[in-house]
Amino acid sequence: xxxxxxxxxxxxxxxxxxxxxxxxxxxxxxxxxxxxxxxxxxxxxxxxxxxxxxxxxxxxxxxxxxxxxxxxxxxxxxxxxxxxxxxxxxxxxxxxxxxxxxxxxxxxxxxxxxxxxxxxxxxxxxxxxxxxxxxxxxxxxxxxxxxxxxxxxxxxxxxxxxxxxxxxxxxxxxxxxxxxxxxxxxxxxxxxxxxxxxxxxxxxxxxxxxxxxxxxxxxxxxxxxxxxxxxxxxxxxxxxxxxxxxxxxxxxxxxxxxxxxxxxxxxxxxxxxxxxxxxxxxxxxxxxxxxxxxxxxxxxxxxxxxxxxxxxxxxxxxxxxxxx
Numbered sequence: 001x002x003x004x005x006x007x008x009x010x011x012x013x014x015x016x017x018x019x020x021x022x023x024x025x026x027x028x029x030x031x032x033x034x035x036x037x038x039x040x041x042x043x044x045x046x047x048x049x050x051x052x053x054x055x056x057x058x059x060x061x062x063x064x065x066x067x068x069x070x071x072x073x074x075x076x077x078x079x080x081x082x083x084x085x086x087x088x089x090x091x092x093x094x095x096x097x098x099x100x101x102x103x104x105x106x107x108x109x110x111x112x113x114x115x116x117x118x119x120x121x122x123x124x125x126x127x128x129x130x131x132x133x134x135x136x137x138x139x140x141x142x143x144x145x146x147x148x149x150x151x152x153x154x155x156x157x158x159x160x161x162x163x164x165x166x167x168x169x170x171x172x173x174x175x176x177x178x179x180x181x182x183x184x185x186x187x188x189x190x191x192x193x194x195x196x197x198x199x200x201x202x203x204x205x206x207x208x209x210x211x212x213x214x215x216x217x218x219x220x221x222x223x224x225x226x227x228x229x230x231x232x233x234x235x236x237x238x239x240x241x242x243x244x245x246x247x248x249x250x251x252x253x254x255x256x257x258x259x260x261x262x263x264x265x266x267x268x269x270x271x272x273x274x275x276x277x278x279x280x281x282x283x284x285x286x287x288x289x290x291x292x293x294x295x296x297x298x299x300x301x302x303x304x305x306x307x308x309x310x311x312x313x314x315x316x317x318x319x320x321x322x323x324x
Contacts (some may be wrong), residue, residue, distance in 0.1 A: 091169055108149040208254055239260035244263055
């Protein structure tokens with residue numbers, strides 16, 4: 001009996017999801033034995049043309065990590081969608097845009113202007129030579145991907161069957177999903193989030209919780225947090241109330257606030273709005289000036305409340321002049 005065919009690909013991401021796959025440790029050998037890995041360019045010598053020559057729907061499952069940031073990301077997303085029976089948005093960047101999605105707070109032109117013209121340089125003649133998608137050379141024409149103005153999640157450019165959240169997904173979570181697929185059990189309905197829970201991160205956090213009334217917010221380095229008490233009750237902005245469970249509340253257990261990488265809980269359409277709502281109910285103030293004073297203590301609210309989910313939120317980006 002032929003092995004199921006597996007593909008793995010990264011688009012706009014840091015590579016952490018690729019490392020997470022290897023973090024299943026010796027079970028990677030079980031994966032290699034159980035699947036015919038037909039595309040994994042970060043680990044093996046595969047070319048895009050290898051995929052183009054494959055029959056449509058000949059890949060049984062594709063784990064696609066990374067946001068859609070440029071024309072190449074989009075091209076390969078469409079190619080792997082065409083060739084795959086099951087396409088999985090693997091990790092926060094693919095599922096919600098992730099950290100790359102924070103670029104939607106500005107524009108492509110402003111980013112390129114800063115990087116290639118305004119940023120400090122050791123070259124005195126740094127006058128703003130911008131990358132071109134096509135450049136003619138004696139050897140031929142060089143083509144590089146076109147950077148998009150708007151970062152998108154995978155399901156904003158192609159249809160996706162399943163999602164696996166996390167930055168990155170936990171090795172146990174990856175193995176549990178792979179084991180489930182190999183078990184031969186019927187797959188869940190399309191659109192399901194695999195390897196995650198149905199509640200919030202607070203529900204699996206073991207820190208002691210009581211009634212929250214806050215007059216002061218702190219960044220984690222500004223105070224010595226009590227080891228067993230809810231971090232939010234200590235004034236540290238923890239995204240637990242607005243984040244899906246399933247990770248084991250690893251960050252709060254280690255003394256760091258939840259960052260929100262598992263995305264919003266079920267039935268929550270906007271993670272940032274959910275967190276704002278949660279904070280509004282615990283601020284101990286009634287006068288507008290006092291409320292403003294307390295909220296102004298939160299450094300980078302957008303980057304905190306939408307750290308992983310901006311591109312997939314109701315906001316999407318700061319303006320509406322997107323070109324893609």
